[in-house]
Amino acid sequence: MTLNIVYTSSARSRPGVTANLTEWLDVHMSFRWRTRAQLYRMISVRMRQNASVDRILRMYSRQQKRRRRSSVPRLLDSVLRRMTEQGLPFAEALRPYIPDDEYMMILSGERAGDIGSAMDLVCDIKTRTGRIMRAARSAAFQPLMYIVVLFIYLYAMAKMVIPSLLHGVPGQHAASTSQDVLVFAANLATGANAFIILGSLIATVVAVWLSLPRLTGPLRVVLERMPPWSIYRNIQGYIWISSFIALVRAGMTDTDALAHQMQGASPWLAERLGAILARLGPRGMSLPEAMEDSGLAFPSPEVIDDIEASWGGKGAYGRLLESSKMWADEIELSTLAQAAAIKSFATTLMMLLAGALIVASNNIGSNMGGGQPM
Structure with missing residues (x-):
């Protein structure tokens, strides 16, 4: 019963x-x-x-x-x-x-008569997700920091360096390519251009941030092939399935657990839980079948494959709980790899842009010394 x-x-x-x-x-x-x-x-x-x-x-x-x-x-x-x-x-x-995920795991431990183990599980899951979140924040922060530094550099150049450079080249009437590059770059960080670019950047960051818990539909499934949406899906999927397993192990049916989790869930999570729930009860599918048939790749394609491989028989949810620790390690490694790739790309791009500006400045300095335009 x-x-x-x-x-x-x-x-x-x-x-x-x-x-x-x-x-x-x-x-x-x-x-x-x-x-x-x-x-x-x-x-x-x-x-x-x-x-x-x-x-x-x-x-x-x-x-x-x-x-x-x-x-x-x-x-x-x-x-x-x-x-x-x-x-x-x-x-x-x-x-x-x-938070709800902590409540569900504590509830599971209380129903099982082992609150101490539930507390250990909460701390373990939160520690793992904390490391993943720090890696994700680091991946997002470094490119933004580079952009801010680049804008400050261009603004300082536009206000203090370029005027003296442009008026210090003797005998030059036509602007050189180096001057054009520096003037163009400096104009991006001053006047209306700066407000437009920074405003667009801020609007993009806010839109991406708001889309993480809200954006649904086919477009979201496509976006989840790349960060930050893929990182968000992996983290939230891990938190969800840990809480879901805790509720089922506490005695709740899988359909009741999903219905309970949908209460107060974000639009993104509610769409995925609703799709799984619609296939579990009315269509009589198993949990991995419902996840696969939904077409939403939630919690992730790799997790769905692992669930399908170990599903069935007595203690299925207990095996899932043990597997969830392995999933957390894999998610952490994947997030760290994506964060490292983003940082590497941002660093390379920053060095190329800074190098181009330095070369242009040196060319103008050479013109000032030699008096010949390039």
Whole structure:
């Protein structure tokens, strides 16, 4: 018989900024991952020493108070009240203050009677995804930094160097190719051109950022063959399937788990979960068949192949949980490789542009010394 998980009306979503400003600030500014990770590790260790959850929460709250921190103790007091006064289990009491993926894994551990292992799993997954995210941010930051440096260099050249160079070439009436190159490059960083280029760049970055959780349809599937959409798909796919496995192992059916995860999911994720759900129940497909038949390549083509290879029989979801660690390693290596390729391309392009400007400047300097245009 399948265990159905019933969610009470007391289980709230994460607080919104307009609902309770103090609580919102506590959650988003103080109860961040580093703080939660310390709490999770303490729970993992102490519960193996037969300490109760409420005792551990009070212990961590006292530690925070000794450091003169009030936000986290205030949240933990709220969690304890929800557990004692409303009779909620730990996962439900903590639910408003943590991301959904953490809640699902803690819920799984609580249902299985092993919260300590669930805490270890949360920390492991978050650590892995954190490394992947840092690699992805690094890949995006370096090209943007190069562009900013190049614009500053061109702006300084346009304001301080080019006027003296252009007026310092004796006997030259026609502009040389080097002068044309420098003037053109400098014009890109000054006046209306600078606003147009920088505005377009910012608009492109914002559009790409907004498209990651929102863009759907066939175009999105095509874009996911290249970064940053491929990186986003891999990371979110890993987080999703880890949470999905946790829910199923907690006793929820796969269709109920997908329906639950679709609540509050981004348009991009909802499209993929809806496509899998439509094939699991009505069409009676297995999980890997539903993923393949959807045509959305989610969580990724490689993961779908691995699931299909190990699917079936008793303990299928347990095997998937073990495989997910291997997927995380592969995603991390792939992201690092893509980040290195992007950095290498950006560095090479920056060196070529800087070299061209230096050559042009040297040519003008030679003209000033020799008096002959090039």
